[in-house]
Amino acid sequence: MEALFAPEEQEAPTGPLLRVHDLRRSFTVSGTRIDVLKGCSLEVARGEVVAVVGQSGSGKSTLLNIIGLLDSADSGEHVFDGVDVTRLREGQRARLRNERIGFVFQQFHLLERRSALANVSVPLVLAGVPLVRRRAIARELLESVGLGDRLSSQPHQLSGGEQQRVALARALSLNPALILADEPTGALDKASSTMIMDQLLDHARSRNTAVIVVTHDPEVAARADRTVTMSEGRILPAEEE
Ligand SMILES: Nc1ncnc2c1ncn2[C@@H]1O[C@H](COP(=O)(O)OP(=O)(O)OP(=O)(O)O)[C@@H](O)[C@H]1O
Ligand SMILES: [Mg+2]
Numbered sequence: 001m002e003a004l005f006a007p008e009e010q011e012a013p014t015g016p017l018l019r020v021h022d023l024r025r026s027f028t029v030s031g032t033r034i035d036v037l038k039g040c041s042l043e044v045a046r047g048e049v050v051a052v053v054g055q056s057g058s059g060k061s062t063l064l065n066i067i068g069l070l071d072s073a074d075s076g077e078h079v080f081d082g083v084d085v086t087r088l089r090e091g092q093r094a095r096l097r098n099e100r101i102g103f104v105f106q107q108f109h110l111l112e113r114r115s116a117l118a119n120v121s122v123p124l125v126l127a128g129v130p131l132v133r134r135r136a137i138a139r140e141l142l143e144s145v146g147l148g149d150r151l152s153s154q155p156h157q158l159s160g161g162e163q164q165r166v167a168l169a170r171a172l173s174l175n176p177a178l179i180l181a182d183e184p185t186g187a188l189d190k191a192s193s194t195m196i197m198d199q200l201l202d203h204a205r206s207r208n209t210a211v212i213v214v215t216h217d218p219e220v221a222a223r224a225d226r227t228v229t230m231s232e233g234r235i236l237p238a239e240e241e
Contacts, residue, residue, distance in 0.1 A: 015082065017177055017210050018044040018067065023076035025062055036062045037073065038233035046177070047208035049201065051221035054230030060214045061182055063230065067212065068180045069097040081177055098126045102171030102209075104200070106183040108163045110155040110170075116142055117151045120169045127174055134173075141169035145199050161192025168196060172203055179204060181213040185220055197223060 025037040036059045044050050052060050065071040066078070069085060078085050081100055085093060102123075103109075110119045117138050124134035142151055145165040155163050164184065171179055181200065185193035197220055204211045213220060221227045229236045 016043040017046045017048075017081060018042070019077065019079045020067065021077040023063070023066060023073040023078065025066065025071070025073045036233055040076070040234050042228065042235050044178070044210050044212060047204070047210055048226065049204060049211040049213070049224045051224035051227040052212060052214045052230055053216070053221055053227055058230040059233045060230050064180050064182050064212065064214060068101055068103060069093045098123050099174050100177045102174070102176040102179040104164070104167050104171050104179065104181040104184045106186040108155070108160075108167045110163055110166055112155055115152045115154060116147060116158070116166045119155070119166050120173055122170060123173045137173060138169070141172055142166070145169050159192070161188050161195060164188060164192065164196050165199065168200055175207060176209060179209055179211045181211060183214055183216065185215065185217060193217070193220070
């Protein structure tokens with residue numbers, strides 16, 4: 001597979017995988033401006049697992065959406081995998097997002113009338129991976145999350161925990177450098193929550209994949225290498241936590 005952003009094509013990957021610095025993002029609702037990110041800075045090393053905690057409304061999802069190239073900051077620095085993403089065109093951003101970043105959301109966001117296999121294949125289709133190869137990759141990933149016998153099941157035929165495992169397999173399908181997980185266990189019971197975190201962290205640690213996981217669950221945060229706190233649109237410096 002041709003990979004635009006393969007690490008070997010870039011300068012030596014010595015710096016952090018991700019650096020955002022002094023990000024600002026406002027929304028205007030009914031003529032009123034709301035400043036959501038107010039100078040938010042964060043660095044994440046390759047393979048590092050970072051938990052983001054903080055009150056509801058502090059801007060965690062807004063930050064994750066920007067890091068995931070689903071949204072853009074109004075200003076600030078944003079370097080991912082050696083690339084200054086503020087200078088990319090939309091097509092390049094879309095490709096970087098698909099090939100180097102995996103997403104796991106609280107509400108799974110699976111395609112409804114499609115099989116587990118088809119859902120896991122979505123990033124592979126977008127990246128132009130041939131059919132036989134993407135079937136093999138999707139099957140192997142679904143087996144690795146314990147769903148080898150549910151390849152043709154559609155989301156409505158799966159439990160919440162099983163749907164989240166499909167979403168995790170999808171996030172891993174192109175072996176991304178970074179996985180963004182926004183309250184991945186927020187809709188799950190304790191057993192499913194533990195299973196998802198086990199699988200997410202096992203995969204991430206064996207492939208040196210960095211993870212940013214937003215969570216309200218102290219047990220999830222405790223499993224990260226580092227926890228940062230978001231407060232009123234900023235990541236607090238370590239001494240203020
Ligand atoms: N598209 C938008 N338009 C207007 N306001 C927005 C938009 N997105 C987010 N906001 C506002 O930004 C603030 C932060 O929202 P965000 O979703 O980032 O918080 P959060 O920390 O993820 O909260 P939670 O823990 O509840 O998920 C909120 O006040 C929210 O209403
Ligand atoms: Mg949120």
